[in-house]
Each structure stands twice: as structure tokens, then as C-alpha cells.
Amino acid sequence: xxxxxxxxxxxxxxxxxxxxxxxxxxxxxxxxxxxxxxxxxxxxxxxxxxxxxxxxxxxxxxxxxxxxxxxxxxxxxxxxxxxxxxxxxxxxxxxxxxxxxxxxxxxxxxxxxxxxxxxxxxxxxxxxxxxxxxxxxxxxxxxxxxxxxxxxxxxxxxxxxxxxxxxxxxxxxxxxxxxxxxxxxxxxxxxxxxxxxxxxxxxxxxxxxxxxxxxxxxxxxxxxxxxxxxxxxxxxxxxxxxxxxxxxxxxxxxxxxxxxxxxxxxxxxxxxxxxxxxxxxxxxxxxxxxxxxxxxxxxxxxxxxxxxxxxxxxxxxxxxxxxxxxxxxxxxxxxxxxxxxxxxxxxxxxxxxxxxxxxxxxxxxxxxxxxxxxxxxxxxxxxxxxxxxxxxxxxxxxxxxxxxxxxxxxxxxxxxxxxxxxxxxxxxxxxxxxxxxxxxxxxxxxxxxxxxxxxxxxxxxxxxxxxxxxxxxxxxxxxxxxxxxxxxxxxxxxxxxxxxxxxxxxxxxxxxxxxxxxxxxxxxxxxxxxxxxxxxxxxxxxxxxxxxxxxxxxxxxxxxxxxxxxxxxxxxxxxxxxxxxxxxxxxxx
Amino acid sequence: xxxxxxxxxxxxxxxxxxxxxxxxxxxxxxxxxxxxxxxxxxxxxxxxxxxxxxxxxxxxxxxxxxxxxxxxxxxxxxxxxxxxxxxxxxxxxxxxxxxxxxxxxxxxxxxxxxxxxxxxxxxxxxxxxxxxxxxxxxxxxxxxxxxxxxxxxxxxxxx
Numbered sequence: 001x002x003x004x005x006x007x008x009x010x011x012x013x014x015x016x017x018x019x020x021x022x023x024x025x026x027x028x029x030x031x032x033x034x035x036x037x038x039x040x041x042x043x044x045x046x047x048x049x050x051x052x053x054x055x056x057x058x059x060x061x062x063x064x065x066x067x068x069x070x071x072x073x074x075x076x077x078x079x080x081x082x083x084x085x086x087x088x089x090x091x092x093x094x095x096x097x098x099x100x101x102x103x104x105x106x107x108x109x110x111x112x113x114x115x116x117x118x119x120x121x122x123x124x125x126x127x128x129x130x131x132x133x134x135x136x137x138x139x140x141x142x143x144x145x146x147x148x149x150x151x152x153x154x155x156x157x158x159x160x161x162x163x164x165x166x167x168x169x170x171x172x173x174x175x176x177x178x179x180x181x182x183x184x185x186x187x188x189x190x191x192x193x194x195x196x197x198x199x200x201x202x203x204x205x206x207x208x209x210x211x212x213x214x215x216x217x218x219x220x221x222x223x224x225x226x227x228x229x230x231x232x233x234x235x236x237x238x239x240x241x242x243x244x245x246x247x248x249x250x251x252x253x254x255x256x257x258x259x260x261x262x263x264x265x266x267x268x269x270x271x272x273x274x275x276x277x278x279x280x281x282x283x284x285x286x287x288x289x290x291x292x293x294x295x296x297x298x299x300x301x302x303x304x305x306x307x308x309x310x311x312x313x314x315x316x317x318x319x320x321x322x323x324x325x326x327x328x329x330x331x332x333x334x335x336x337x338x339x340x341x342x343x344x345x346x347x348x349x350x351x352x353x354x355x356x357x358x359x360x361x362x363x364x365x366x367x368x369x370x371x372x373x374x375x376x377x378x379x380x381x382x383x384x385x386x387x388x389x390x391x392x393x394x395x396x397x398x399x400x401x402x403x404x405x406x407x408x409x410x411x412x413x414x415x416x417x418x419x420x421x422x423x424x425x426x427x428x429x430x431x432x433x434x435x436x437x438x439x440x441x442x443x444x445x446x447x448x449x450x451x452x453x454x455x456x457x458x459x460x461x462x463x464x465x466x467x468x469x470x471x472x473x474x475x476x477x478x479x480x481x482x483x484x485x486x487x488x489x490x491x492x493x494x495x496x497x498x499x500x501x502x503x504x505x506x507x508x509x510x511x512x513x514x515x516x517x518x519x520x521x522x523x524x525x526x527x528x529x530x531x532x533x534x535x536x537x538x539x540x541x542x543x544x545x546x547x548x549x550x551x552x553x554x555x556x557x558x559x560x561x562x563x564x565x566x567x568x569x570x571x572x573x574x575x576x577x578x579x580x581x582x583x584x585x586x587x588x589x
Numbered sequence: 590x591x592x593x594x595x596x597x598x599x600x601x602x603x604x605x606x607x608x609x610x611x612x613x614x615x616x617x618x619x620x621x622x623x624x625x626x627x628x629x630x631x632x633x634x635x636x637x638x639x640x641x642x643x644x645x646x647x648x649x650x651x652x653x654x655x656x657x658x659x660x661x662x663x664x665x666x667x668x669x670x671x672x673x674x675x676x677x678x679x680x681x682x683x684x685x686x687x688x689x690x691x692x693x694x695x696x697x698x699x700x701x702x703x704x705x706x707x708x709x710x711x712x713x714x715x716x717x718x719x720x721x722x723x724x725x726x727x728x729x730x731x732x733x734x735x736x737x738x739x740x741x742x743x744x745x746x747x748x
Contacts (some may be wrong), residue, residue, distance in 0.1 A: 028677060109638065124599075124600060127602060127603060127606055128606055128610050131654070132653075134653040135598070135599075152654055185654070186595060186655075186656055186657070187594075187654065187656060187657040188654045188655075229724055311652065312648045312651065312652070313645065313648035313649045313651070313652050315648070316641060316644055316645070317648075361594065561610070
């Protein structure tokens with residue numbers, strides 16, 4: 001080998017830098033602009049490349065990988081369509097604060113701006129849907145840019161970072177230099193430690209509460225397992241009730257008696273009424289999302305609010321809070337617990353007892369009750385049976401988006417963080433299956449189930465091919481009601497039952513579809529056969545699609561109609577809202 | 590609002606994109622490199638909103654990775670604002686004399702002159718610049734270029 005051939009190229013540097021960052025897996029799809037990187041990948045065996053069948057799926061797979069491991073997910077796509085296809089995934093990761101580094105190919109620097117073949121203004125397009133992005137125009141800056149990108153992606157409020165890599169930079173020769181750690185950024189310094197004085201104040205507010213509630217979100221999970229442990233310690237120490245957002249499920253064990261279930265639009269009656277009637281709200285790592293708050297002017301009108309968040313821009317964005325604490329959840333909770341244990345504040349146990357009695361009344365409404373009768377499977381029943389069979393196994397759940405997602409959030413119980421992967425902020429149909437691919441890659445021996453709807457699953461169904469190639473035993477559990485269920489539900493409730501374009505015409509035979517990709521397909525339509533089919537799904541070692549024919553007309557309750565307040569929940573089909581949905585509410589999504 | 594940023598490609602697009610993407614309004618914007626050694630630029634933005642929106646704009650700007658510092662000059666104490674305009678006026682006779690006389694009153698400098706035109710350079714608050722431009726409208730105004738506002742806090746504190 002000549003000296004010229006053995007010299008490292010930009011692509012080699014990139015691969016070495018990824019290895020320096022302890023990357024094990026890259027999800028990607030090759031193309032012209034990234035051929036040098038694929039060549040460098042070919043010549044090494046430390047990095048594993050997973051070939052997906054669509055770039056959007058690459059990002060979702062990396063998201064599943066990242067969420068279930070706490071590591072940064074890495075994506076590699078080509079220029080032009082490769083990059084534009086990744087945009088939905090990047091936006092999804094931005095909304096849900098998932099650390100991703102996405103490497104995009106680019107045409108050579110001298111062709112940028114020339115409308116070259118497979119050229120797109122990737123940094124321009126991805127600017128609003130990434131935490132940060134880079135265009136590397138100088139090979140000497142390539143390595144540093146990679147280290148910086150990982151630092152930015154994983155620190156502070158995590159998010160996706162794009163590095164756009166022109167082909168000439170990838171082919172340029174440049175020696176490797178060992179990285180200097182830790183990476184320091186000139187201007188970017190996330191605040192990790194909370195203000196000590198404010199933490200003292202928080203302890204006092206929490207201790208003096210009469211009707212308190214902990215409202216916690218995805219920030220607890222992003223902060224790491226220690227944050228969940230500290231949260232449980234604080235919640236147990238106080239004896240206060242706790243509710244989780246969709247993104248925060250698993251941060252606190254669902255089986256704990258202090259847990260009120262999920263809150264928000266399809267959250268439990270008790271969680272939402274506790275939010276409405278509380279006097280002190282302790283928001284930890286959640287962002288007062290519009291699915292949580294409902295009508296802003298009637299959101300928890302009588303409460304003092306504490307908000308712990310690492311992102312200052314989340315504070316006072318939609319809801320004004322009384323005590324904001326900027327910092328990392330684990331860090332702030334650690335300090336808060338230390339103050340608590342030192343001061344040993346006295347809690348008003350009498351008030352707390354009365355509060356729990358009130359909550360028990362709300363719980364008595366049994367807001368998640370449904371009736372499984374007759375020969376049609378209720379989707380809720382299917383999920384309850386699914387949970388019964390998986391609860392004692394090491395399992396991970398992903399979902400698509402829609403009714404099935406909300407039912408999964410309501411009926412599956414999450415005891416640990418990082419076990420529940422769902423698209424919360426962006427609501428991306430087609431998220432769950434590729435995400436399950438990423439989870440299964442990270443946890444090859446665990447049971448990974450994508451709870452899907454028959455509409456959502458069609459959005460990234462091509463990944464059956466990826467699953468086949470890597471022999472991933474992913475299970476797809478389709479609640480098939482032959483409708484885009486959530487669209488149909490809204491059309492029923494808000495648009496006079498005119499089911500415009502929400503019926504899923506010409507669905508595939510999912511059993512045959514599974515078989516076409518060398519997977520197993522199962523179908524069930526009778527409640528009595530459900531248990532057997534779920535058991536078989538778990539027993540089969542390879543990938544399985546289970547097509548569960550469920551009640552077509554079932555709606556997802558409880559529900560806060562759009563534009564309504566927490567106290568205006570609909571509990572079931574016979575429960576008519578005291579107020580019709582307002583004009584304002586109709587406009588909301 | 591004063592924003593200190595890394596002078597790198599795309600930074601202005603990031604700031605402007607944030608305003609358009611989140612529905613904030615930009616009334617005026619100026620940007621130029623202010624520290625060549627450290628490669629820093631200073632952006633001055635004039636915007637309007639409720640206190641909650643302004644707080645949000647500040648937090649969103651601070652969240653951008655290449656942003657070093659953000660100061661809300663309106664809220665954080667006394668500050669000074671200046672704007673510069675180039676004003677071209679065409680005319681002869683009495684109108685030309687009147688334009689020149691008013692320019693003198695406003696301490697505008699003549700920076701280009703032909704027998705039938707002047708270009709004035711006027712500096713001051715936006716109000717003053719606006720008033721001057723308004724007066725010139727009746728006196729043969731044919732072209733205006735304005736820098737937008739640059740601003741700084743009073744006293745011994747730096748951004």
C-alpha cells in the first residue's frame with residue numbers, strides 16, 4: 001500500500017470520530033454523495049451499519065435506539081432526497097428531545113448552489129427542525145465538528161444535530177488527531193445545576209401544600225435513570241399523588257399506588273381533576289404542552305406552580321409559573337432531596353388525607369372502564385390481554401400514532417424508564433415500527449412490540465425488509481379497526497359523522513404480507529382466541545405481525561374535547577359535554 | 590434587543606427564521622461584525638410583544654447554539670438608540686434651498702451634491718430620522734436608505 005493510499009480521508013476521520021464517541025450502530029441508506037463514508041465503513045468492523053429501507057425510518061430507528069439506551073442515535077443518509085426524507089424524523093426528534101446525530105451527504109463544495117444532481121440546501125431545510133446543524137467546508141474542522149455535534153445533541157435539552165458533509169471534504173486527505181476532551185463550546189453552556197435559593201423555596205412550597213400534585217414528563221427520562229430514582233424517592237417521601245405525561249410514562253412505576261395514570265387529552269379523570277383542583281403543582285421535566293393544558297385560561301386556576309426544566313424557553317411559554325428552576329432534573333432533585341432531608345419539613349397530613357379521599361372519589365368513576373361483550377374484540381381488551389402476557393417478561397413497547405397509541409398509554413403499565421417509545425410532540429404516524437427496529441438492535445434478546453394501527457403501520461411498512469435482513473424478532477400488534485381511528489373519532493364528535501377519507505380501503509392481507517417478507521402472520525377476531533394468539537406471537541422467535549380485528553366504532557375515552565378545560569372531560573360515549581365544542585375549540589387540532 | 594453571536598454562515602438565517610417560525614415580529618434589524626479577532630457579530634432587533642412574548646423571544650434566542658448573549662435593553666434600564674439614513678432629494682430653486690436649510694436644522698450632512706440634487710446623511714433617533722424624511726417628501730425626496738436601529742445600554746456595563 002502506498003503512503004497516499006494509507007493516508008486518512010475525511011470519510012475515515014468521520015468513522016474514527018464516531019468510534020471515539022463510542023458509537024456502535026449507525027442507521028442509514030447509501031447514495032452517491034456518501035459513497036466515501038460507506039467505503040470507510042466497509043474497511044472497519046467496529047461500527048455496525050443497519051440498512052433501513054427509507055431515510056425517515058433510519059431516524060426513527062435511531063430514536064428508538066437512543067430512547068431505549070440513553071445513548072445518541074446516529075443516522076447516515078445521502079444528499080438531496082436522502083436528507084429531505086430524514087426531515088420528518090429530525091422534526092420528531094426535536095419535538096420529543098431525542099439525541100440524534102444525522103450525517104448527510106452533500107454535493108462537492110464547488111457545486112453547492114449550482115442545482116447539482118441530488119443537491120438540496122440541507123442546512124437551510126433542517127435549520128428549524130434541528131437543535132443545531134453544521135456544513136463542513138474544511139476537512140481540518142471535520143473531526144472537531146463531530147465531537148461538538150455529539151456534545152450538543154446529548155447535553156442540555158437533547159435534540160437532533162445534522163452534519164452536512166460535501167463529497168470533496170469526505171475524500172480530502174487529512175491526518176487523524178486524537179480528540180481533546182471534554183469538548184468545550186464557545187457559546188453553548190446548558191445550565192445543569194439549579195439555583196440553590198429557589199430549591200429552598202421549592203421545598204417550602206412543596207411542604208406547605210394542601211392539595212399537591214407532581215406532574216412529570218419526558219425530561220425525567222432524558223435526565224437518566226438516576227432522575228427516575230430520585231423522583232420516586234421524593235414522591236414516596238412526601239406521599240403526594242403523581243401523574244405522568246405521555247412522554248414521561250415509565251419515569252415513575254405505574255403500579256405504585258401514588259400514581260394517578262397519564263394526564264391530558266386522553267388522560268385519566270383523576271389525574272386531570274387533580275391537576276385542575278390542586279393548590280401546588282410540581283412540574284418536573286414537562287412543558288405544559290397543549291395536549292396537557294387544554295384551555296389555557298382554565299388550566300389549574302387555583303394553583304401555585306413550580307417548574308423544573310433544563311430549557312429556559314420552556315418556562316413561562318404558555319403557562320406562567322410561580323417558581324421556575326432551570327436545571328437538569330436529576331441534579332435539581334438531588335439538591336432538593338438534600339435540603340428536604342436536612343430541614344425535615346412537616347407536611348400537613350390531615351389536608352393530604354382529605355386530598356387523597358377526594359382523589360379516591362374521582363378514581364371511583366372508573367374512567368377507563370369498558371365492556372368486553374359479544375364476539376367483537378374491544379381494543380382495550382386486546383391491550384389488557386397483551387399486557388397480561390408480557391408483564392413478567394423483559395419488554396419494550398413502541399407505538400404509532402392514533403387511538404391505539406392512547407389506549408396503549410392507558411392500558412399498558414410502565415414500571416421503568418426507557419421502555420416506552422412513542423411520538424408525542426410531532427405525532428408521527430409510521431414512527432413505531434422503525435423505532436422498534438432500533439430498540440431491537442439495542443436489545444436483541446428483549447421482547448419488542450410495536451402497538452400499531454392498520455393505517456399507521458402502512459406508513460413505514462417497507463421496514464419489513466430490514467427486519468427480515470437482520471432477523472429482528474420485532475412483533476407488530478395491529479389493532480385493526482379499518483379506520484384511521486382518531487380521525488374517525490374526531491369526525492364523529494366534531495364533524496357530524498361525515499367520515500371523509502378516514503376509511504381504510506384496500507388494506508393488505510397482513511398475514512400474507514408478513515409471509516411475503518419471511519415473517520409470521522397471525523390473525524384474530526374472536527375474544528376467546530386472543531390469549532392463544534398473543535402467546536403464539538411471543539413464542540415465535542422471528543418477526544410477527546398480529547392482525548387483531550377490533551371494534552370499528554370504539555372511541556378513545558376519557559377525552560377533553562379540544563378547547564375545553566380539565567373539568568369538562570367526556571368519560572364515555574353517553575357522556576355529553578355540558579358545553580358544546582366552541583368555535584375556538586374547533587380550530588384547535 | 591441586543592444579541593451577540595458567532596459570526597458564522599447561516600447565523601442571521603437562524604435568528605430571522607426563529608422570528609418568522611414562531612410568529613414574532615421584526616420591526617428593525619441591524620447586523621455587523623463587531624469583534625473581528627473573536628469573530629463576533631452584534632445583532633440589534635426591535636420587536637414588539639407582551640412581556641411574556643418578549644421573555645420567550647429572549648429565551649428562544651439564547652437557546653440558539655451560536656448565540657453568546659442576549660440583552661433586552663428596553664427592560665434592563667436606560668439605553669440609547671441611533672439610526673442613520675441616506676436621503677436623496679431632487680429639485681432646484683426655492684425647494685432646494687429649503688431642503689438645505691432643514692438639513693442644517695437636523696444636523697444632516699451633505700455627502701453628495703449635484704446642481705439638481707443632494708444626498709443627506711442624517712443620524713439620530715428613529716423619530717428624528719422619520720421626521721426629517723417626512724419633511725423632505727414635500728421637497729423632492731426620491732430615495733431613502735435607512736440602517737435600522739443600533740442600540741446600547743447607558744453607563745459602564747458592556748453587553
